[in-house]
Amino acid sequence: MGSEENPRDSSLWLQPLISIMDSDPPFHKAYKTLFDKTADKATATIINSNTNNKDHEEMLQLVIVEECDLPLIDLQRLELGEREREECKLEIARASQEWGFFQVVNHGVSGGLLQKMKIEQEKVFKQSFDKKSQEDKHLNFSAGSYRWGTPSATCLRQLAWSEAFHIPLKDISTSSAAGLDYNLSSTMEQFATTVSSLALNLAEILAEKLGHKSTFFQANCLPSTCYLRLNRYPPCPIPSEVFGLMPHTDSDFLTILHQDQVGGLQLVKDGIWIAVKPNPAALIINIGDLFQAWSNNVYKSVQHRVVTNLAVERFSTAYFLCPSYETVIQSCREPSVYRKFSFGEYRRQVQEDVKMLGSKIGLPRFVV
DSSP states (O other): OOGGGOTTOHHHHHHHHHTTOTTSOOHHHHTHHHHHHHHHHHHHHHHHTOTTSHHHHHHHTTSOOEEEOOOEEEGGGGGSOHHHHHHHHHHHHHHHHHTSEEEEESOSOOHHHHHHHHHHHHHHHTSOHHHHHTHHHHTOOOTTOEEESOTTOSSGGGOBOOEEEEEEHHHHHHHTTTTOOHHHHHHHHHHHHHHHHHHHHHHHHHHHTTTOOOOHHHHHOOTTTOEEEEEEEOOOSOTTTOEEEEEEOOSSSEEEEEEOTTOOEEEEETTEEEEEOOOTTOEEEEEOHHHHHHTTTSSOOOOEEEEOOSSOOEEEEEEEEOOOTTOEEOOSSSSOSBOOEEHHHHHHHHHHHHHHHSSOOOGGGGBO
16 A cells, blocks of 8 residues: 555545645644544554443443533513513523523623624634734744644544634733734623623622522622633544544533634533524523532532534633632531632642543532
């Protein structure tokens, strides 16, 4: 067999899409060793004709078991009479207990602003990779805000086929003065202002349904501690092998997400992976680890992931409701499932586990 037909050469089976990925992060170059390992396994599978091996079983985990709509909650009911308002709050709490995810409409972010946010995102991500990777010089983002891939990955299953800008809210208000494109900075500021208020309102409702009229979130989750993440998932030549984001839970209190029509978000419900149907009018809300700990496991932080697409890029914008690193997280109920811990301690443990083990352990590290 000539080298041009050798299935072990990963550069050949990646070649068809490399030409359209020139402005994308250099996944194929930076992670060539991982691609070669996968090509070797694929060749061994063909030679052995063994489709019952562990690798094949792992690959089947990517198959969509079911597609469904998340619980949909109309927040306009919070402005109506007491009965409607209380029913709406109960639905929010119930979805947080049973799903850990729900979607909201009439959330205060206009369709025009969401569309403008996507347009500005596309413009930023269309910049050359060199400009994006030197974001402090060319885009006036803080150094380190642009991230792509997974530096700690030891196999393709640990690789995130995505790129993102992590932007602290405190940077958004000063970004225009610092030289960031005005349309982008003003759009991000409008979006961040609205979803910050929404996140705090939802957090207070969830606390109230646990019997707490808590000012904890208002006092500890500030613009200096919360952030936006602008995400792009480029087309992937091997979508059956690589995640856009590998399975994980969020290390915050609440996440608010707006995704485009491409789809790709999946979550675990009743032990199976399900795909979330995109809803252009809705924002997706999910419970993070800190809220699960604070609520003593009443509200659920569930595993979710993003799968890749062979031909189409995907965009999303996420807001993360986070406290300061010094903030102590402890259960609002006794007996507590988890010991007290600071957010900084939690983040350090997550980072250490990812570095040493290749994936996050999360809350099980803090069980009493």
